[in-house]
Amino acid sequence: MGRTVVIAFLFFLLLIPGYGLAKIQVLTSIAPLYCFCVNVGGEYVEVKNLFIGGADPHESSLSAKQLKDIHSSDLIVINGLGMEHWVDLALSAEEKSKKLVVSTLGISPITAAGYHVEKGLAQPEYAFNPHVWLDPNLASIQVMNISKALSLRDPLHKEIFKRNATLYISKLKEIDQLYQQKLDSNRSKKAFFYNDAFMYLANRYGIVVAGIVEECGERGGPSPRKLATILGVMKIKKIPFFYTPFSNAFLVKEIIREGQSRSAEIDAMEGAELHPLMYEKVAKKNLAIFMDVFGGIILSFKRNF
Known part of the structure; x- marks a missing residue:
């Protein structure tokens, strides 16, 4: 009986990310974050993007399948800065604390063009420009935030995530240098x-x-x-x-x-x-x-x- 319990426990561990065969189920909100997560997580993650087939990621209404993907994921990686308006509707406070990864943490945003509180031109969630990833230097911060989140979820592969992030950031630095050289x-x-x-x-x-x-x-x-x-x-x-x-x-x-x-x-x-x-x-x-x-x-x- 004792041996059976041990075997069952070991089998259970194999299904937990960080201990065995199970991959971290990651859901991303936009294509750049999908790209970052795949490169950082490698073989230890399975990544899906919420919107596919060229759909507008600014859309706030979600299908039944999208809601299912949200609730079945281990981590939900979003851009933040008011881009994902569906978060408050689709996730409970508990789910946010356990799953939500805001990739723009630590980035100082710029104000959205035309946003003026006193003129009432937009709702507060549109106050900031969310498109930070187009600057490869800021994209590097997003990559590091993703690496940290994956490491917390799967500490066994922390060094692999860190190494993958470092390698990918070196590619982003090459893009940055290329933009500087060409545009200068x-x-x-x-x-x-x-x-x-x-x-x-x-x-x-x-x-x-x-x-x-x-x-x-x-x-x-x-x-x-x-x-x-x-x-x-x-x-x-x-x-x-x-x-x-x-x-x-x-x-x-x-x-x-x-x-x-x-x-x-x-x-x-x-x-x-x-x-x-x-x-x-x-x-x-x-x-x-x-x-x-x-x-x-x-x-x-x-x-x-």
Whole structure:
């Protein structure tokens, strides 16, 4: 009887992350975090992303399957800074304390473009710009936070998580150096952006933001007066325009036609491909597009406008 109990106990341990064969079940909220978790956790994690197939990660309503994934996960890695509006609705206080990992812990956020409390342009949860991951230096902080969370959940493999995080951060440093080298050599780095997703990256590498088309709280897009002003400056000064896959296609087409300036689609990564190499590939592709547009090589890139 005693031997049976021991065997049963050992078998039970095999099913606990950190003691045997069981992997940590990790759920992420956006594609960059999926990429970070896969690279840090390696073979000791099984990672799912809450939104798949190019779905908008800013969506707050969840399906029955998504709720099931939330409740069956061991860890839920989110970006924070007001991005995941579903957290309070989907998780109890106990689940938050046990599962929730806020990857932006320790990062000082910037205010969302157009957010003014006194003007009532947006709800408090939209006060901060959440797109920190587009700056590889800030992405490194997110990677370290993920490594610490995995280590707490699975202390047996702590050194492996730490080593994987260090290796991945070295890749992020290479991307940072590449952006510095390429963009520092280009004097013309002024642009309009559809939204404020790239503000952290722009601040890091000296890209001058001439203006944001759709700011926080501007439901239905910018006012006709604001749009006319942007188009006038864009046309006269020939300032490039960048937009993302989630930008309003009709408005983007109008801006490109009326602004008559160089333009291109760049990827903010939220709904990108769920792949371990995604971050590196997209970051380098974005850089190549920045260089081509700032250098005047291309007139209009993507969407065949």
